[in-house]
Amino acid sequence: MISLRSAPAATLTTLLALAACSPPAPPAPAPDVGWAHFGSDAGGTRYSPAAQITPANVRGLKVAWSYSTGEMTAKGEAMEQASFEATPILAGGRLYLCSPFNAVAALDPATGKALWRFDPRVAPHVNYPNDYVCRGVTYWRDPQAPADGPCAERIFTATNDRRLFALDAASGRPCPGFGAAGVVDVGAGVRLARPGAMQITSPPVVARGVVVVGSSIDDNQRIDEVRGTVRAYDPRTGAPRWTFDPLAAAEAGVKAGAANVWAPMSVDEARGLVFLPTSSPSPDFWGGARLGDEGHANSVVALDAETGRPAWSFATVHHDVWDYDVPAQPTLADVAYGGRTTPAVIQPTKQGLIFTLARHDGRPVIPVEERKVPQGAAPGERLSPTQPFPVAPRPLTPIRVSAEDAYGLTPWDRGACRRLIAGARNEGIYTPPSTQGTILHPFTGGGVNWGGLAFDPGRQVAFVNTSSLLHRVTLIPADRVKAERAANPGVEISAQAGAPYGMRREVLLSPLGLPCNKPPWGRLHAVDMRTGQVLWEVPLGTTRDLAPGSQLLLGTIGVPSFGGPMATGSGLVFIGAAVDNYLRAFDGRTGKELWKGRLPAGGQATPMTYVWKGRQYVVIAAGGHAKSDTKRGDTLVAFALPTRGGG
Template sequence: MYLRKFAPILVSLALVGILPYNCAPKEEKSSFKTAYSTWSSYLGDSGRSHFSTLSQITPENVQHLKVAWSYEASDWGQMQMNPIVVDSILYGVTAALRVVALHAETGKEIWQFGDSVKVWHSTSRGVSYWEKGNDKRILCTRGSDLFALDALTGKPIPSFGNNGKIDMRSGMPESAKNKFVISNTPGTVYKDLIVMPLRVSEGQGAPPGDIMAFNLITGVVEWVFHTLPEKGEAGYETWSEDPRESSIVGAANNWAGMAVDEETGIIYVPTGSAAPDFYGGNRLGSNLYANSLLALDANTGKRLWHFQFTHHDIWDRDPPAPPNLLMVERHGKKIPAVAQVTKQGYVYVFHRKTGEPLFDIEEVPVPPTTILGEEAWPTQPIPVKPKPFARQAQDLTQTDISAFAENKEELLEIFKTSDKRLYAPPALTPNFLFPGYDGAAEWGGTAADPDEGIIYVNSNEMAWNLQLGLADPIAKEMPQGKAAYQQYCASCHQNNREGIIASGFPSLLDLQLRKEKSEVATIITNGKGMMTGFPQLEKEEIDALLRFLFEEEVQHNVVETSIERTNDPSYKHTGYNKFLDNKGLPGISPPWGTMHAIDLNTGEYIWSIPFGDTPQLGEAGKGTGCENYGGAVVTENGLLFIAATKDGYFRVFNKHTGHILWQYKLPAAAFATPAMYEVNGKQYIAIACGGEKLGTKKGNQIIAFALE
């Protein structure tokens, strides 16, 4: 943002090489133009619109886009981050959670903040920015810590918390102090507050997913909203037992990010499912405020209204992205709206101030459970409009098995014997979960034209298997390491340690040939990628688990007392298995990825197209669509920019028609949302290319494009 009173400061910085000399303050534009001409907030603005009014790049000249600069990070791997740009500095996060400040015109590094020795294995979607007078701060996370950095130097602000950092668990109950709590998504800034999204465990014993606002100057907790209500609070009656006193139940956290209406002071918070994810026998009831959109007073945390998308979630159907704030038209009048996309492929649209649905939502009867001790909720809320932007399991037939599959009969048998009913509850027999665990919509978020009431959402169409099994008893004579593996690791990496490679869970066989114990110990404690960490484990238990993983437990004939499991659910999730053919391609027919433009004024689709290609199939793979993670940027003058696809391309579409105008093969797949900005009169769009996800090659670059 270009503020006239800071011109002398900016010029001084330019003279010492921190900023370009000619980044002088610019003339004020209209409020609409100004609000969407910068990219100083996650996903572009506080309404998470992914929208820009910059217009130098047009449908007529977009084919002349070229690489303007590229930055190579010192570490390699998945980068989900959406860069932000403030006063000609681009801020981003590398694969090892190192924060970098780059000259936005050249890509030259200005400063870097991070541990030069310790490598963090989590993912980050970016940073937040706050300023007050000459005080300019970057807010970032690493583990459970929230850091406040000087935006111009990268040095921690000593007056913030403890020498520049606070533990985000400081506002949580004592029971959460040693549990896994991190943040993958930038916090939402409002006045002198930052409200932090939190990622916690999805299994038993997870901490409560409280919504917390921290003072940006001091780091002190200003307010807390209990998503798991305390006794006496509204929503408490929707739980069969006290959720805050349970040693099993937790979560209902916001991990995907939030949006804030700065004019009204209302913050919109989508919450995740309660833990444990797939068995709810210890948390009977509808489980407020899990799986909800909360409208809170951003000043106090007071609840204004809420809507629950999934009652008593046992499918992990948490909203995967921040909501969009936009205006829609009803009866010739503009109405402030908030729209939330979901993993199921539904779009829910509400009046921003009252929470009134702007399209009817029906409570639809759904099947009962067959699991002892479980009580599935009898209805679920389904919007009448818009129609789902992904196919639904109950609508698929045998003709939807992929024609590309060589093992079609095998896939057909799985398909025929799987439960495909709407909201079929998890059972000891397989469910056909489609859209899958990761959803139709993803964490990359939905782009919106905030004044025209149109959203642009990319979607996955991948089927997965959902199934429960009986929890294996842990024998008293079982070695402690094997017992720990069975409790914490087997659901993803399988009892035989072979993993589910196609689903992103690596084999742990022969681990001693590939990893050092110290690295594996760090991953166990802190997590890696989408794997949650287990900081609550004592050193003795970690050492025992390492002996098992490194095949030393039997070798040394170590027999130890097993860990104790009390009140453990009788059922366990059997793992995340994709419905794939014998070549690793989706077992259903294409499209496997799609892109949609939806008019929320009417609830009708403007266009829908396959999104991405499948190079593995040669010419036949063009137009099949493919898996995609990351969001789009849409411009006022008619363009939609998006990478996100497994095939590794960066593409530009005509936002009115869905027609492709330009594409570029990136050095590594970009599972991230781009950022659009302007420096010295030139328009740029930057994207992080980290690859690694979905089996793609690793990358380490941030690349900016501009007209040649």
């Protein structure tokens, strides 16, 4: 043994140099930690106590394994319609995930090796509202079944073509006693205007002996749209248990459909409540046929899990004509706002607002004010004179833009953006759609979207990513919609059939293809839920993969994101989501980016983490996103710190 105290100077210098060049010691094994639900727990906190990976060693992360769903080869051109948004779960000793085309796989948590695979054979090339998406699957242990019996452990998965499967978690085979040979037709009896007008994109939830399923429904197509009915089934037999129509409580004479639950749901098993984030009624941008109380649309709704009856409901928008759905999973957490801890529901919105509600009755934990908003709607419309705003935190995205705020790299393209903004109706958030064209800021993609937020319970901090772009929405007289479509191929123009107006929706871009509002176009925020104050916010993502070479000119300016963050016990925040091909780790205290790992395709998904046999893994789906046109792929990638053997 060499003592540094007595070593000659030359020897000491040599030893210090060797120490500096040596790789860090492998981390000590950690207790196993799972991720049993889409949002880590049934309440969707997206938090894990796993702490083997820390701010001090995160730079050592390497790819530990990867798994390919095989769909890049099998689906071919259909992948252009696919978004790999899945978050895997770890339950019962296996990882489970779904592909955009609803193929379910069980993987070995240590190696990523496939243990089984089930393909429901969803037809390709169907025009679904959200392209092909499967955000996750659901695990359930039947407490009445023998421990090793068939289907004692089940995986529930709901498909784009509206089927609900119960699979044996050990083998992947459909459970024969569930529905018809393991499947229930969720769309049975629903009359659709076209084959793909309704789909299921988010995972079911199980609560108090029922499995609950939502749906995604066409936007902007017609007044008389399919209702957004939520359905519950017996998890053993598939027998229907109850249905809940968010519009059933609407005033007589309100004519609309949708108000569906397309985003993930949450469960408070102890209280027997299922929490729903509901969307806007149809059509999105003209509500003259739905004057009056719109029931439980645009709301956080708490349902009794056993009966489907509403316990309470809180509307985040009144009479929505902006497509401001409640887009994200309600997060259930104990919030210590103002020094008093309350079991709460934290609900982020497309408007960049965060509502914090008491879980038992829906009353605001952080006060909410009704504030006056712009009026002067299209003929036949009647707007709400006010809209709800929480007093804290402040809006996380800008809610007003002026022509002088226009962005451009040169006076030429900035001038073009200035004219686009100045030429539209633009009085801040909740300016009503118009035939002149109206600026929607935030745009209908958020603010916050389906990725939701992560909540660190010990630090009482919520982490959330937002996007910031401008939409211009123009109302088109119904008799001109057909001609507008013919004259503007490739532009989103929808009929809103039955309404006096169709709609045109477009992101405001400069002649160079850059957004007309100033960056950052995407950010990651940290909010202290004890005070409602924003602790920090930093740009998220670069233009490297959208416009190669532009990063040198624009730097880390922040880009839009699809997916959400995940927080860990060591104080790290992991997030992909940005429209580039990276998974990143941030210091939860400061917002400093500590590490980023290159992905083989777009990482527009929410990561998860677990500890298996003493080693912590961070896993993300890297397959790209159809609506943001990021690089397609079919790979699940797991990162971990090197072990003593170097693996």
